[in-house]
Every structure is written in C-alpha cells, then in structure tokens.
Amino acid sequence: MRVTVIDYKAGNLTSVLKTLHHLGAETQVTDGDLSLVGSAERIVLPGVGHFAATERLDSTGLTGAIRAAIAHGVPFLGICVGMQWLYAGSTEAPSQPGLGFFSETCTRFPEGHEKVPHVGWNSLEPLPGSRLFAGIEPGEYVYFTHSFKGPVTQDTAATTHYIEPFAAAVERNNVFGVQFHPEKSGATGLKILKNFLEVSR
Amino acid sequence: MLTKRIIACLDVHAGRVVKGVQFIDLVDAGDPATQAERHAREGADEIVMLDITATHEGRQTLLDTVRRTAKELFIPFCVGGGIKSARDAEEAFTAGADKVSINSAALANPALISAIGASFGAQAVVVAIDARRDPAAKDPIRDAQVFVHGGRKPVGRRVVEWAREAEDRGAGEILLTAMDCDGTRAGFDCELTAAVSESVSIPVIASGGAGTVAHFAQVFARGKADAALAASIFHFGISTSRSLKQQLEKSGVAVRLPC
Numbered sequence: 433m434r435v436t437v438i439d440y441k442a443g444n445l446t447s448v449l450k451t452l453h454h455l456g457a458e459t460q461v462t463d464g465d466l467s468l469v470g471s472a473e474r475i476v477l478p479g480v481g482h483f484a485a486t487e488r489l490d491s492t493g494l495t496g497a498i499r500a501a502i503a504h505g506v507p508f509l510g511i512c513v514g515m516q517w518l519y520a521g522s523t524e525a526p527s528q529p530g531l532g533f534f535s536e537t538c539t540r541f542p543e544g545h546e547k548v549p550h551v552g553w554n555s556l557e558p559l560p561g562s563r564l565f566a567g568i569e570p571g572e573y574v575y576f577t578h579s580f581k582g583p584v585t586q587d588t589a590a591t592t593h594y595i596e597p598f599a600a601a602v603e604r605n606n607v608f609g610v611q612f613h614p615e616k617s618g619a620t621g622l623k624i625l626k627n628f629l630e631v632s633r
Numbered sequence: 634m635l636t637k638r639i640i641a642c643l644d645v646h647a648g649r650v651v652k653g654v655q656f657i658d659l660v661d662a663g664d665p666a667t668q669a670e671r672h673a674r675e676g677a678d679e680i681v682m683l684d685i686t687a688t689h690e691g692r693q694t695l696l697d698t699v700r701r702t703a704k705e706l707f708i709p710f711c712v713g714g715g716i717k718s719a720r721d722a723e724e725a726f727t728a729g730a731d732k733v734s735i736n737s738a739a740l741a742n743p744a745l746i747s748a749i750g751a752s753f754g755a756q757a758v759v760v761a762i763d764a765r766r767d768p769a770a771k772d773p774i775r776d777a778q779v780f781v782h783g784g785r786k787p788v789g790r791r792v793v794e795w796a797r798e799a800e801d802r803g804a805g806e807i808l809l810t811a812m813d814c815d816g817t818r819a820g821f822d823c824e825l826t827a828a829v830s831e832s833v834s835i836p837v838i839a840s841g842g843a844g845t846v847a848h849f850a851q852v853f854a855r856g857k858a859d860a861a862l863a864a865s866i867f868h869f870g871i872s873t874s875r876s877l878k879q880q881l882e883k884s885g886v887a888v889r890l891p892c
Contacts, residue, residue: 444726481754553889554635573889577756
C-alpha cells in the first residue's frame with residue numbers, strides 16, 4: 433500500500449509518516465509534485481495550526497489535483513486542519529476557501545466556562561455504518577487539539593462532545609476526515625488508520 | 634467527555650532516565666525508550682521527556698534518544714531541555730517529538746514562543762514554568778516567582794503574569810512545576826496551579842509533588858489542572874498510570890479508561 437502524504441508546511445509530518453510505516457504502508461511526500469497526487473493509491477492530508485495555511489494547497493495546484501483524485505475514487509483522509517479543509521471554509525480565515533466537498537463552514541468553539549482550545553483525550557460516538565470506525569466501540573478515546581470544528585450533519589461519521597456536540601469525523605464515499613489525531617491516539621487511533629488503509633476503492 | 638490527562642515524565646541525563654529530589658541527588662531509573670514504551674503500555678496519556686542537564690554536546694544524545702523513543706510511541710510526546718531556538722525545536726520535531734517544552738529560552742527571548750508556533754502550530758509549544766511561592770510577599774500565590782537554572786535563580790517575574798504573556802505569544806500549554814513540592818511526594822501546589830489555570834485559556838499541566846492518588850484528585854478539583862505530571866511514583870513500580878486512573882475514576886475524576 434502506497435500513501436501520498438501532502439505537505440503544505442502546516443506542522444510536522446514525522447508522526448503521521450512514522451505511524452503509516454508502522455502499519456505497513458509505504459509513503460511518498462509531496463509539497464507540489466502533482467504527479468504524485470495523480471498516481472496516488474491513497475492520500476493523507478495532515479495539518480495543524482491556522483486554516484490560512486491551506487492557501488498553499490491552492491497556490492501549488494494541489495487543490496485541483498486532489499479534487500481530481502477524489503473524483504476518481506482515490507481514498508482520501510484529512511486530519512485536523514486537513515479535515516476542516518474539506519468544508520467550504522472556516523471562520524478562522526474567512527477569505528480562504530476550503531475544498532467545499534462538504535458545504536458547511538467550520539467555526540470556533542463558543543466562549544464560556546470551558547477552555548478553548550479543546551486539548552486532550554475525549555470519547556467518540558461512532559455512527560452506524562461508518563467504514564472508518566469499523567470495530568471501534570462507542571466511548572473509545574482519541575486525542576484532540578483544536579479550537580475550530582465542523583458541525584454535526586448527515587456526513588458526520590463520529591461525534592464528540594466538548595461544550596457542544598461536534599463532528600469528530602466526516603465520511604462520504606471515498607472521502608474521510610478526522611478532527612482528532614489518530615497517529616497520537618494509541619491502539620484506537622492505529623485501528624482507525626488501519627481501517628482507512630484497508631477501505632476498498 | 635474530555636478527560637484529565639496523566640502524563641509520565643522522564644527526566645533524562647546523558648541518555649538515561651534519572652530522578653532526584655528538588656532537582657538534586659540523581660538516581661538512575663532506566664533507558665528512556667524502554668521507559669516511555671512501558672508508560673504508554675501502562676496507561677499514560679502522554680510522555681514528557683526533559684533533558685535536565687542539556688548542554689550543546691548533550692543535544693545530539695537527546696535527539697538520538699528522541700528518535701529511538703518516538704519510533705514506537707503512538708501517544709503525544711513532548712521533549713524539553715536545551716531547546717534554545719526555532720532550529721533546535723525543528724530538530725526535535727523531525728526526530729519525532731509532537732511538542733517541545735521551552736523554559737529559560739522563552740524567558741530570555743519570548744518571541745521564540747511565536748517563532749516555533751508559526752511553523753509547527755501553537756499546540757506544539759509548551760511553556761514550562763518553574764515556580765516558587767514568595768513567602769515574604771503579601772499574596773504568596775499571586776506574587777509567586779519564576780525561577781530558572783533548576784530552580785536556583787529567580788528571574789524577577791510573577792508566575793501568573795508570565796503564564797498570561799506566554800499564552801498571548803502563542804503557547805499551546807503551560808507546564809507548571811511547583812519547585813518547593815518537586816520530588817517530595819507531599820502533594821501538588823493546588824492553590825498556585827488554580828491561580829495559573831484560571832488566568833489562562835490554554836491547558837495547564839501541574840507538576841511537582843505527586844505522591845498519592847488523592848494528590849491527583851486534589852490538583853484536578855481544587856487546582857483546576859487539565860493534566861498532571863508525575864515521575865518518581867511510576868519509576869520504581871510503585872504505581873502505574875492505569876491503576877492510578879482506575880482509582881481516580883472511583884473518586885469521580887474523568888480519565889481515559891480502559892487504556
């Protein structure tokens with residue numbers, strides 16, 4: 433299994449690459465070589481930090497290449513900001529559009545008594561029929577670190593509650609996104625990544 | 634439900650885990666990679682590795698240790714000690730750290746916090762604060778002082794104010810060590826931890842003084858800590874994170890179980 437990992441200079445790829453290797457995948461990293469997206473067997477888009485960093489996907493042509501790969505049925509997984517990028521955009525950077533695969537917009541957790549960012553291990557409620565969460569029990573814990581999140585919709589694959597329920601994961605056909613960090617979520621995270629690597633085209 | 638994190642800390646000196654009392658009298662406590670893997674297996678939510686006597690020559694040793702430790706570790710991994718520049722931080726991330734902890738370098742050059750955060754995200758920057766209450770002050774908590782050099786030298790800054798500045802500059806978390814409690818196993822400084830936690834919106838990790846399950850329950854409830862760090866109670870088989878969390882759950886603390 434060969435996984436094309438997209439590098440748009442939003443954080444550190446080491447943990448994601450290391451975990452994919454642990455699961456037996458080969459990886460190739462691209463920060464602008466569109467042929468690696470065109471020939472990809474699976475695509476992983478990690479990312480932390482500010483939504484504005486996704487501008488680099490547009491300026492390098494990666495956005496168009498990824499859109500085409502998704503249309504051809506290549507399994508795609510966005511992690512953290514990589515998941516948020518699948519939406520129309522985020523209020524974190526209103527002038528920067530996302531891919532728009534999901535029509536909603538990501539927003540910040542409301543201010544109140546709880547701290548924002550949401551950092552730490554929180555429990556998942558997977559929704560029935562999700563391929564990404566096959567074999568994952570309700571209440572299993574994964575590691576989050578974020579201030580913005582996607583709303584719960586019909587594409588939500590798992591919900592988590594912090595201040596309010598939000599989309600811990602999205603899934604539609606060959607497109608998957610996780611707000612948490614599966615590469616940092618112990619045995620549960622490894623199982624979720626393994627499910628992604630094994631999802632049939 | 635968001636759980637309280639139990640963080641296992643490995644103090645590393647010359648490539649070995651060590652433990653001392655108030656940063657002195659060091660005892661050998663094993664190989665860092667082996668210890669980190671054991672803690673993860675035994676239910677720790679996160680690993681922090683601090684090179685407590687970081688030197689220029691020691692940095693290469695540390696990076697080798699980080700690389701070896703990160704290889705099979707699939708929970709958050711924070712590395713500190715000797716990180717003085719964005720370049721040092723980048724080397725630690727490339728070696729496999731998810732977060733870096735900076736302390737005296739951030740005090741000397743507060744812009745370092747945002748410099749690391751700009752490239753790697755705020756979540757990757759932990760500002761460590763070594764704190765001591767000021768017994769002579771009118772309000773020993775509000776006036777608690779920041780120390781450097783293993784707790785030997787005051788820097789003339791108030792802890793609460795420095796924590797706030799660190800957050801404003803883009804720190805992702807605060808690692809607060811109460812120096813007077815460190816290594817004593819007599820309990821965390823709950824009042825000081827609460828004062829800092831209430832002053833910032835980022836998570837505060839309480840450190841120094843862990844000895845019993847009740848100490849953890851107290852620092853989460855009274856101390857308003859988001860996470861608690863411990864070293865010596867785990868090292869010699871006294872307790873595991875799992876057994877600690879099982880007991881915490883019974884006293885009503887939300888923890889990640891099973892783990």
